[in-house]
Amino acid sequence: MAKARKADAPTTRIEKKEATRQQLIAATVEVIAADGFADMTLAKVSQRANVSRGLVNFHFTSKERLLVETLRHLTEEYRASWSRAIAGPRTARDKLLALIRADFSPRVCNRKKIAVWYAFWGEAKSRPTYLEVCAKADGAFAQTVEELCVEIAREGGYAVDAALAARGLRCITDGLWLELLMAPQQFRRDIAIRTCLQYLAALFPNDFLGSEYDHLTQAVLERETPA
Amino acid sequence: MAKARKADAPTTRIEKKEATRQQLIAATVEVIAADGFADMTLAKVSQRANVSRGLVNFHFTSKERLLVETLRHLTEEYRASWSRAIAGPRTARDKLLALIRADFSPRVCNRKKIAVWYAFWGEAKSRPTYLEVCAKADGAFAQTVEELCVEIAREGGYAVDAALAARGLRCITDGLWLELLMAPQQFRRDIAIRTCLQYLAALFPNDFLGSEYDHLTQAVLERETPA
DNA sequence: GATAACACTGAACAGACGTTCAGTCAAATT
DNA sequence: AATTTGACTGAACGTCTGTTCAGTGTTATC
Numbered sequence: 001m002a003k004a005r006k007a008d009a010p011t012t013r014i015e016k017k018e019a020t021r022q023q024l025i026a027a028t029v030e031v032i033a034a035d036g037f038a039d040m041t042l043a044k045v046s047q048r049a050n051v052s053r054g055l056v057n058f059h060f061t062s063k064e065r066l067l068v069e070t071l072r073h074l075t076e077e078y079r080a081s082w083s084r085a086i087a088g089p090r091t092a093r094d095k096l097l098a099l100i101r102a103d104f105s106p107r108v109c110n111r112k113k114i115a116v117w118y119a120f121w122g123e124a125k126s127r128p129t130y131l132e133v134c135a136k137a138d139g140a141f142a143q144t145v146e147e148l149c150v151e152i153a154r155e156g157g158y159a160v161d162a163a164l165a166a167r168g169l170r171c172i173t174d175g176l177w178l179e180l181l182m183a184p185q186q187f188r189r190d191i192a193i194r195t196c197l198q199y200l201a202a203l204f205p206n207d208f209l210g211s212e213y214d215h216l217t218q219a220v221l222e223r224e225t226p227a
Numbered sequence: 228m229a230k231a232r233k234a235d236a237p238t239t240r241i242e243k244k245e246a247t248r249q250q251l252i253a254a255t256v257e258v259i260a261a262d263g264f265a266d267m268t269l270a271k272v273s274q275r276a277n278v279s280r281g282l283v284n285f286h287f288t289s290k291e292r293l294l295v296e297t298l299r300h301l302t303e304e305y306r307a308s309w310s311r312a313i314a315g316p317r318t319a320r321d322k323l324l325a326l327i328r329a330d331f332s333p334r335v336c337n338r339k340k341i342a343v344w345y346a347f348w349g350e351a352k353s354r355p356t357y358l359e360v361c362a363k364a365d366g367a368f369a370q371t372v373e374e375l376c377v378e379i380a381r382e383g384g385y386a387v388d389a390a391l392a393a394r395g396l397r398c399i400t401d402g403l404w405l406e407l408l409m410a411p412q413q414f415r416r417d418i419a420i421r422t423c424l425q426y427l428a429a430l431f432p433n434d435f436l437g438s439e440y441d442h443l444t445q446a447v448l449e450r451e452t453p454a
Numbered sequence: 455g456a457t458a459a460c461a462c463t464g465a466a467c468a469g470a471c472g473t474t475c476a477g478t479c480a481a482a483t484t
Numbered sequence: 485a486a487t488t489t490g491a492c493t494g495a496a497c498g499t500c501t502g503t504t505c506a507g508t509g510t511t512a513t514c
Contacts, residue, residue, distance in 0.1 A: 013481065017491065036353035037346075038265045042472065052493045057473060059491095111352065119264075119349035124409060125342035126263035134409055161425065168422050171402025178401050179394075182351060182361055195395050198388065202429035240511060244461065269502065279463045284503060286461095 021059055023049045028070045033112040037119040042066075068129055071120050074113070075137040081108050082141065092151040093207045096169075099145065100196045103173045104189055114181045145170055156206050165203050172199055248286050250276045255297045260339040264346040269293075295356055298347050301340070302364040308335050309368065319378040320434045323396075326372065327423045330400045331416055341408045372397055383433050392430050399426055 027049035032040050042056050042063055049055075060066040085102035086095040103109060124130040146166040153162040172195060180187040201208040254276035259267050269283050269290055276282075287293040312329035313322040330336060351357040373393035380389040399422060407414040428435040 011481085013489090013491070016481095020491085034353060036350040037263075038267070038350065039353070040265070041470085043470085053472095054474080054494070055492060063472065115349065115352035118345060118351075121405065121408065122342065122346035122349035123263040123265065124345075125338065126261060126266070131409065138409065160429075161421075164418070164422055164425050167406075167418075168399055168426055171400075171406070171422065172395055172398040174402035174405050175398025175400070178348065179398070181348060182358060182365065191391075191394075194388075195391055195398065198391050199395055199426065199429075202387075202426075238511085240459095240461070243511095247461085268500085270500085280502095281464070281504075282462060290502060 017059075020049070020051060020055070024051070024056060024059060024066065025070050025073050028066060029074075029112070029116050032070075032119050033115045037123060067120075068133065070116075071130055071133050074116065074120070075133055078108055079137055079140065081105065082144070086144065086148075092148045092155070093204075096145070096148045096152065096200070099148070100173070100193060104176075104192050109177065109180065111180055111184055114177050117177070118181060142166065142170060152204055152207060156204055158204055158206075160203050168203075169196065169199060172196055244286075247276070247278060247282070251278070251283060251286060251293065252297050252300050255293060256301075256339070256343050259297075259346050260342045264350060294347075295360065297343075298357055298360050301343065301347070302360055305335055306364055306367065308332065309371070313371065319375045319382070320431075323372075323375045323379070323427070326375070327400070327420060331403070331419050336404065336407065338407055338411055341404050344404070345408060369393065369397060379431055379434060383431055385431055385433075387430050395430075396423065396426060399423055 024045060027045045028040070030048055031044045035041075035044065043053060045066070046053050046056055056063070056066055060069060082099055082102045085098040089095045089098050120130050120134070124134065146163055149162040149166040149169070152158070153160055153165070176187075176192045176195060179192075197208060251272060254272045255267070257275055258271045262268075262271065270280060272293070273280050273283055283290070283293055287296060309326055309329045312325040316322045316325050347357050347361070351361065373390055376389040376393040376396070379385070380387055380392070403414075403419045403422060406419075424435060
């Protein structure tokens with residue numbers, strides 16, 4: 001029984017270390033979402049993670065570093081979400097639909113996570129490190145959306161500025177996130193997706209307009225129902 | 228010379244009181260933009276406003292109240308901006324254009340102000356008062372945009388969901404604000420306005436598309452040049 | 455011109471904050 | 485089995501926080 005152990009309880013030292021590290025990051029997200037950036041405290045984080053006060057500094061050296069690592073975790077999670085989403089479909093049109101689907105998937109698009117995103121964005125101007133971390137992630141996402149729009153415009157023979165179209169789509173999804181944050185009672189996932197589809201249908205009617213419209217919304221929603 | 232005094236230096240007590248009150252709110256905006264919500268301190272605010280430490284509590288009772296009043300000031304300033312903008316034009320189309328123009332006017336749409344907006348939004352989930360203040364303002368704005376879209380859709384005979392169209396436009400402007408905050412070097416006012424115009428042109432082609440497209444952008448920009 | 459009102463000051467206070475570190479104990483190594 | 489390693493604890497620290505309040509000087513009132 002030297003190396004044998006229960007499957008769900010990692011006992012090796014490095015596994016355990018990484019586990020509590022993730023636990024601390026998760027607790028940080030919880031605390032920021034619950035109390036806001038200004039009232040986020042290492043005492044609260046360690047309490048929510050069920051560890052001692054001093055452990056955060058042991059793992060992350062300082063509060064600021066913990067925050068940066070939390071932001072990195074968020075961006076990586078988001079990147080993984082959309083990059084997984086576009087891996088399946090073949091056509092640019094279907095990839096774009098998958099991207100929208102991923103953007104409103106409950107895993108990344110829920111009020112708790114979005115509150116944390118906005119908290120970091122609000123601090124970004126005064127802490128350039130946050131800006132840097134976000135810029136890298138946003139840049140990759142923006143480029144992907146733009147490439148898809150370019151391809152759709154080219155293949156469909158649309159006379160639209162694809163870069164502008166891509167920027168518009170990204171803005172709409174960001175704005176919808178804000179609506180979930182600020183007016184959660186009137187936010188509905190299906191309406192959010194319809195807002196995006198309406199935009200795409202207006203710009204690329206041959207690809208997104210018509211009988212498939214409602215069908216698409218439906219299909220997108222069905223895949224989301226788990227949460 | 229009983230009541231006579233220099234025009235630019237208010238000397239009556241209530242005038243002076245209101246002046247320093249506004250000074251404190253302005254200083255709060257400055258500090259949040261410069262240091263972020265988490266590092267905003269009454270000591271910094273009073274220092275930037277050139278008043279003593281204890282004065283904030285004299286005027287606003289508590290730090291939290293100062294923040295609420297600052298948010299109220301921001302929402303009121305924004306409301307005044309767009310409501311002044313739509314007062315001039317006659318047609319719904321021109322009102323909508325004026326609304327967009329106002330949304331990107333340097334007076335309300337600059338990186339400092341937007342950083343503060345996002346700071347408050349990031350805290351809104353944990354402080355319902357912020358949510359309440361914003362909800363009222365956003366509700367009025369949303370309704371106005373929707374009414375304009377409804378009128379354009381009806382008069383132009385467009386077969387679009389006007390509510391959805393209005394929501395999309397609001398989201399685009401919000402998203403563009405985020406771009407100014409997070410990627411200021413690549414943000415350009417003319418591109419932002421074009422992004423909105425492209426959206427409107429796609430939904431209401433007869434009103435926003437065609438030869439006037441570039442002309443409109445130009446006209447909008449000319450009015451903005453002062454800043 | 456005397457009195458009252460009041461915007462404003464700045465030192466003082468208690469509490470909470472991030473950070474440090476000597477000590478602990480279980481897991482890895484020998 | 486003995487030893488070393490290192491993740492983890494929790495009390496202690498200096499600092500900075502929002503808030504209070506007795507005192508001050510100017511403005512308004514009588």
